[in-house]
Amino acid sequence: MAILTKEEAKKYIDKALSYAKADETAVSISGGRTGNIRYARNTVSTSGESNEIQLSVTSVFGKRIGSSSINELDDASLKKAVERSEEIAQLAPENPEYMPMLGPQPEQSAATFSTATDKINPDYRAQLAIDSIEPCNAAGLVAAGYLEDFSGFVARGNSKGQFNYNTSTSVDFSVTVRTEDGTGSGYAIRDFNDVSLLNSKDVTTVAMQKAQASKGAQAIEPGKYTVILEPTAAGDLLRLMFGGLDARSADEGRSYMSKKGGGTRLGEKLFDERVTIISDPANTEIPLAPWDGDGMPLKKTVWVENGVVKNLAYSRYWAEKKGVPPLSRPGGGGFGGGGFGGGGFIFSGGDQSVADMISNTERGVLVTRFWYIRAVDPQTLLFTGLTRDGTFYIEDGKIKFPLKNFRFNESPIIMLNNIEALGKPQRVGGSMIPPMKIRDFTFSSLSDAV
Amino acid sequence: MKRRDFIHLSGLGLGALMTPGVMAMGNPVSAERLIEPGIDAAAKKLLADTALNATKAKGATYTDVRIGRYLSQSIFTREKNVQNIANTETFGVGIRVIANGTWGFSATSDVTPDGIKKCAETAVAIAKANSKLQKEPVVLAPEKGYGEVTWNTPIKKNAMAVPVKEKIDLMLAANNAAMDNGAAFVNSALFMINEQKYFASTDGSYIDQDVHRLWPNLTVTAVDKASGGFRSRQGLSTPMGMGYEYMDGTPSEKIPNAAGFNSYRYSYDMVEDAITAAKQAKEKITAKSVVPGKYDLVLDPDHLGLTIHESIGHPLELDRVLGYEANYAGTSFATLDKWKSGNFKYGSDIVNVIADKTQPYSLGNMGYDDEGVKCKEWDLIKDGVLVNYQAIRDQVGILGEKESHGCSFADNWSSVQFQRMANVSLKPGKEKMNPMDMIKNVEKGIYILGRGSFSIDQQRYNFQFGGTVFYEIKNGEIVGMLEDVAYQSNTQEFWNSCSAICDKDDYRFMGTFFDGKGQPSQSSAVSHGSSTTRFDGVNVINTARSI
Structure with a gap:
């Protein structure tokens, strides 16, 4: 649910903009899932996942700017967020460097989203960790690593008719492998949009070789x-x-x-x-x-x-x-x-x-x-x-x-x-x-x- | 800004094993909202009991609940302009349990009986799921329940209640003063934090704490376009566990330093410092470039604090020693065998270092830590010998101790608490001595004030520190400003070269809001007290280059 479609996002943004009374108003919605798994001493220490959605309003009167944000998307909350942002803007000092908002911009697509990364679940993360820990255990080495993945979207519209929408995913994995006596240490790190390009065992193998070779x-x-x-x-x-x-x-x-x-x-x-x-x-x-x-x-x-x-x-x-x-x-x-x-x-x-x-x-x-x-x-x-x-x-x-x-x-x-x-x-x-x-x-x- | 900095947490999906410490910066609110009260302690107790009952019913053997309302205000200015004012609020609850001998944690912004019950049950489910991966069950050091208690940071003026205009006027006055004295650019910022933290646990504690911190920040830059040279001088303020009274510029809290201007103790004069900063930034452009070599260093507390932080505070965190931070912050040279030997000479005989969360006005100052342990003071280094680490309830047993040190902390209701650095401070010297007395005995030295670049290896042996302003000492006198100075040393060698420490009248804090640790990273605020201190024969390098 955390990833809204382009149409859903536009509907909320247009609704919020319909309440606006400021000279210029921008509304953005971002959301997604962030997950992670962390291990040290060859055992998982923490892992988790969170889902969030946030709508932010920026209101401008002249060169006075205010903003507010909410996590609920019902009409009353949208209206309140716009009103609060406008109140804050009217009280703010002028920002002499403020530049007026831009109108519609040419559409461009982006290949930032990967379905494989979007489908990551706790079991998938645990398997990635196990694939990293097990070879270290077998070789008498000690692994500490961290995986973080994200799948989400951002949409933004403003009172001048601009609207953009994009979805993206990312995955970051790093592992430190040490010899049991602490005299050798190796490291490897990779990042991708598409998790299917990540093989935690291969990445760990590099760190293992470096750990052993650095003794x-x-x-x-x-x-x-x-x-x-x-x-x-x-x-x-x-x-x-x-x-x-x-x-x-x-x-x-x-x-x-x-x-x-x-x-x-x-x-x-x-x-x-x-x-x-x-x-x-x-x-x-x-x-x-x-x-x-x-x-x-x-x-x-x-x-x-x-x-x-x-x-x-x-x-x-x-x-x-x-x-x-x-x-x-x-x-x-x-x-x-x-x-x-x-x-x-x-x-x-x-x-x-x-x-x-x-x-x-x-x-x-x-x-x-x-x-x-x-x-x-x-x-x-x-x-x-x-x-x-x-x-x-x-x-x-x-x-x-x-x-x-x-x-x-x-x-x-x-x-x-x-x-x-x-x-x-x-x-x-x-x-x-x-x-x-x-x-x-x-x-x-x-x-x-x- | 990283993704996780603006995506903050509400509900948790099932199957989540441990909530990541997603930085909940909070939602923008009006300045007035920052002084409205949150829900009262009685209501929080009812909500906390809902969680405690729910986890017990699901089989948890220990539970703690943290209901947190985190407020912040940040103001940014540059020269004559206000760049941004941000007021934020975030409110939620984090529930941590032990079930099947394993930790589980869950957090939610739905602070209703239903929301809390669901969150509590998720925490137990997570613990049970995690227990399949657990090698050794969690053993907590015992802690007594304190009943219903409160603790407040000893502030005189709530910074959130001071009108924004008054703060901006002060910052712009400082900016103007710097510009009038030759600065090309000046940035000033003011960060204010109020954490309204309620803690309850199955030990029988219901702890309501109101924590305040404040940090004025100043950067003054001078530019010489003809030579293409520029230099910045940071303000000599430091973050404090205080209210807006820190900004009063109280004369009695100005400590004359040995370079002929004021340092600041429990009160900061931003306008005065801006004027000095502008003059010094200009002076720095043409100051003499240091000749590399061995020097005796005289380090001001606002500088030495960071050296203490990096070379004593971090290596003596027990979880680092054990390897839990190996993939990020690193491990530690101060291994258990060194501590067990009872004679590991960390520093010279006059080096006495304490850890505490009790010093008034320090950033770490709290009544109770984030697992309900009453805060205290303990020794880390005594007469130069390593005697202890920093540890919390689930690890202090490794040290043979029966009581936690009380330094567990989470940076938000949505983050899980873990061992964080307490205030780590160098005790003042016993003999009467001020920085001027100290310098009189230095033949060839450098007097360093303020923070500069800092870097240390992952086991905390080799470090390199810069500073803000540097003065050359020759035959007991300051002879002029130096530039391009950085010193390199090894932790044990450096602390063993400590030859004199000024007395308690010179004792001041240096602090940071952003001590980072953990993955996902959490920030913690910590202070380091010290008096001006001398180190003999330290290697100084010259950092000037041409490109």
């Missing part, structure tokens, strides 16, 4: 190393720079995209020429809902091409101020189906696998993932964090021995100027990210953590 880690001196970042590790760092693809903060002089002397770095070659980053809501591996939060269609956009910054996002307010067309980034919309948490970007790569990249490396460090990444300097996008759950030394094209974890201090901007090779992109956190071979990656100290 007996050796220390080497911190310093600058050639690294091979698996897609998860590369994605951990790259998603931190996507947020800066924004014109306003650049124009204001407080972003790595700000230019010396004022203005932005649009048009500058900021990265190695192999760096091309686009977003495309129609991409089938990371489908996105086709609108942003204002209901504006998301377009296929080239952000960086051959190392040159081609586009920065302009909010409608900033675009008007600068006299340019508005442009949305994926991830800013909140319309379901990817685009959350820095997802929605497609980073070009090549055909090499991680194994190919290892075999072509004389000396280097293989990194499974990074952990506890925090900004050190927003001006240079310097970040710190640590390697975790599988760090290995490569010599003469082969993995020689497991390494103790490192702390790094590195900027993705610098990293993308030190590219040796890019491999085949894989879906990571809703974006397509290649494994990367990077020279002179800065490890600043060693950690005893396993």
Whole structure:
């Protein structure tokens, strides 16, 4: 019941709009099912499922904005929600940056919904967990993992005649496998719209191999190393720079995209020429809902091409101020189906696998993932964090021995100027990210953590 | 915002085994609604008894019921504009049971006798279903029933009752003050929380608590467009378990620090801090870049709190030690064998660290935790030696203790409670000493105030911390501002390098609203008290780069 059809959603939205007296009114309904299962020490610790539906009203008088929301959809509740939202709007201070709502927008479809994911039930989740736990039990290893799935819809209409509707599903699975003595640890993570692409046993096998192979880690001196970042590790760092693809903060002089002397770095070659980053809501591996939060269609956009910054996002307010067309980034919309948490970007790569990249490396460090990444300097996008759950030394094209974890201090901007090779992109956190071979990656100290 | 942040919970489908802690941010309401009373304690007792009877009838051997009304107000401004005001309310009940020796939990926003009965029965059904996967039955440390009791955060002014206009006027006055003093941008925010929590259990407790927290937040940015440089200086406020009186700027609560401006204890002067912040943000752009090397660090409480949080608070959470957080927050270097040895030297002899939920004005301050245990104080590190962890009713037995530490918490009625960090605080030094006295004895050092970037490994050995403002100390004197400073150390090495702690007159809190733990993640608010403290010979790196 939680997923309303397009027609049902429109009926509720139109009904709510019929009660509105404000200059502009928007009504949205979102709902769906969220389920999860969590395990640790080879046993399930918590699992559950919740269903929810929420209708939200936004009312605008001049530049005064108010909102309210309800969980019941009867006529009296709808009327009350509209009235409450209008009361709040009339009391609110003016927002000088408010932009009028948009009217009807071109229809676009999205491949964000999977029937298989929609059908997930507690038994299905339990089986996924068992498929992960059992091989670990059999191998004398200890698994801790988490699966979260979502199936839902969003619909929105406004008093200017706009109406959008989209359904989406998602599934995120991660597992940490440790040796019983705590001297080895491995990790693997995958995310999809369609759960039939997820095999928890296969994902766990990767984490198991890393756990066993990382026993007996050796220390080497911190310093600058050639690294091979698996897609998860590369994605951990790259998603931190996507947020800066924004014109306003650049124009204001407080972003790595700000230019010396004022203005932005649009048009500058900021990265190695192999760096091309686009977003495309129609991409089938990371489908996105086709609108942003204002209901504006998301377009296929080239952000960086051959190392040159081609586009920065302009909010409608900033675009008007600068006299340019508005442009949305994926991830800013909140319309379901990817685009959350820095997802929605497609980073070009090549055909090499991680194994190919290892075999072509004389000396280097293989990194499974990074952990506890925090900004050190927003001006240079310097970040710190640590390697975790599988760090290995490569010599003469082969993995020689497991390494103790490192702390790094590195900027993705610098990293993308030190590219040796890019491999085949894989879906990571809703974006397509290649494994990367990077020279002179800065490890600043060693950690005893396993 | 993640999906689960805006999809909040009402009924539960059958077959759900444990309700996920879906963050119920609540529905937007008017500001007036935030000061209207909720249902009274007598009505809550009747509803709670409905749940207790329903679960007993279905075979539960233990039940606790949490009826929660969670109110929040958030105000965001930037320069001369109010960006957003959000008032929210969420109301519901979470019911946790033990049946067949196994936990079950269910929650609903249908706070009626029928809704509660259904929810209670679901919780028992979930426990029974889960029991098939259970390896060892849950054993709870005993806890006495307290009957009908109440507890309130000791506030003087309910922040929800202060007119929104008064709050906006103060924030815009701070913004203007910063702009007048050279800031290019300023963002200020004010977060206010009121949790009206009612707890009942089969132990015979009916606990009605009214919990308030408040957090003013300020970020002042200076920009030098010619050089392309920019620097931000965060406000030196901290979240507190207080009412709006924290915003009064009471002179007696201003603590002069060793860098010649004011730090704040139990009262914050936002306008004064905005002026200082604007001047310091500009100064930071041209400040001397640190020469890397070993320095003696003098750490202000508003900075040190986060170091305590990450390097002592988290590793001493027993569930982490046992592996329950392995896939997310991580495990801990402070393993049980180290504790059992009785001589694991966590820090130098002067390091005494307590955990508590009883210090007035702290974020963790409550009368009772979320499983009905009366809050208390206990030792974690005594004379430098690791002596205890943080544990709740179903795990404290592992430590050979018969009584829970009282640090169970759920971030909402819809979330299941679990072990969360109590306030973890460094006890002040016994000898009379203020930060100025401390600096006099430092030959080559750095004085660090405020929070900066922070990162620590998943077992809490290796960490790197930045700060907000840094001052170079040479031969007992502050000689100027530094930039690009971060220090790296190892937890045990760092705490063993602690060589001096200022006295109780310098003791202040640093806190956070958003300590994250669990999957799905839950937020918890926690404070860390300390006085200015010295650490010798710590490795400092230079974080400047050019791109």
